[in-house]
Amino acid sequence: MNTNDCIIRLENNNEHREVENLIRESFWNVYRPGCSEHYVIHVLRDDPMFVKELDLVMERDGKLIGQNMFMRTVIEADDGRVIPVLTMGPICITPELKRKGYGKILLDHSLNMAAELGFGAVLFEGNIEFYGKSGFDYASKFGIRYHDLPDDADASFFLCKELIVGYLNGITGVYQTPKGYYVDDADVEKFDKEFPQKAKLKLPGQVF
Numbered sequence: 142m143n144t145n146d147c148i149i150r151l152e153n154n155n156e157h158r159e160v161e162n163l164i165r166e167s168f169w170n171v172y173r174p175g176c177s178e179h180y181v182i183h184v185l186r187d188d189p190m191f192v193k194e195l196d197l198v199m200e201r202d203g204k205l206i207g208q209n210m211f212m213r214t215v216i217e218a219d220d221g222r223v224i225p226v227l228t229m230g231p232i233c234i235t236p237e238l239k240r241k242g243y244g245k246i247l248l249d250h251s252l253n254m255a256a257e258l259g260f261g262a263v264l265f266e267g268n269i270e271f272y273g274k275s276g277f278d279y280a281s282k283f284g285i286r287y288h289d290l291p292d293d294a295d296a297s298f299f300l301c302k303e304l305i306v307g308y309l310n311g312i313t314g315v316y317q318t319p320k321g322y323y324v325d326d327a328d329v330e331k332f333d334k335e336f337p338q339k340a341k342l343k344l345p346g347q348v349f
Contacts, residue, residue, distance in 0.1 A: 147201040147243065149250050151194075152208065157186070160198060160208050165336060167233035173349035174341035178231040180324055180332045182210060188321040190214065192227070195255055199234070199247050207234040207243055209251045211263070212321070216285055218314035227255060227263045227304075228319065248275050252304065261308035264301045264316050277302045284313035 152160055161179040168176035185191050190213040199207035209232040216224040229251070234244045252275065255263065264280055280287070280301035287299045299316070303309055 147199050147206065147246070149197055149199050149247060152196045152198045156198065156205065157183070159205055162336060163205055163208060163235060164231050164233050165333075165339075167236055167239075168231065169339055170342045170344055171347070173347050174343050175329075175333065175339070177324055177326075177329045178233075179336075180329045181322060182208075182231055183332065184324060185210070185212060185319075185321045188212065188319065190319050190321065192255075194258060195227075195251065197247070197251055197254070199243065201238075201243075205235075206238055207247045208232065209247055211251070211255060211260075212319045214264075214317055214319045216264075216309075216312065216314045216316050218312050220312075220314075222312070222314075224309070224312055224314065225261065226316070227260050229263050229265045230267075244271070245275060248272070252276075252302065256304040259305075261305045262301060262303045264299070266298050267300050269297065269300060272300055272302075275302070280316065283309045285309070286313075286315050288315050288317050 161183055164182060165176060165179035168178040170176070192211040192213060195211040197209045198205050209229065211227045211229050214226055214228050216226055218224055232248065234247070252263065264285060267277065269277065269279065277300040279297060280299045281296055283301050285301060287296055290296055
């Protein structure tokens with residue numbers, strides 16, 4: 142797909158390290174000193190729940206500037222059903238091009254592709270101020286709870302978008318994060334040594 146000055150396409154196998162470095166640059170010192178997201182995608186590519194048809198990169202002037210990926214997961218419904226859904230990310234844009242509209246272009250195109258493939262809904266952790274512009278709402282409004290989160294805890298980070306209108310009608314239940322997202326800090330540290338050294342900084346606004 143061509144979108145003005147950029148192309149969105151599937152990631153090639155020979156681009157894995159370039160994409161991992163792109164993710165590392167984008168997330169470094171954002172949510173924690175250093176980051177783990179580049180190792181997460183490294184692990185998830187071999188996960189059976191990884192959706193290869195939605196392993197996307199954004200290219201501009203022959204250079205990779207963004208990426209997004211999806212994983213299959215489920216909602217364990219209160220009535221005993223298991224409802225297939227997607228989760229998303231890491232998604233990123235190279236730091237020098239953030240806040241210029243490329244992220245929303247990539248996100249909207251990714252969601253349209255997921256809908257065309259027949260997936261019913263996407264649930265994940267994100268900022269409603271950004272993702273709300275692409276149709277996400279609080280998952281609690283759909284009756285979906287985040288696993289292991291106490292009932293009185295703030296769940297404003299947990300978002301949902303139906304790709305098929307009405308897909309979650311009549312469903313309440315608990316969303317399950319794919320286990321592949323949980324990585325060991327020691328494994329992250331070992332993997333990160335394969336990349337150029339960067340300073341880990343404790344900054345205001347970090348979550349961890």
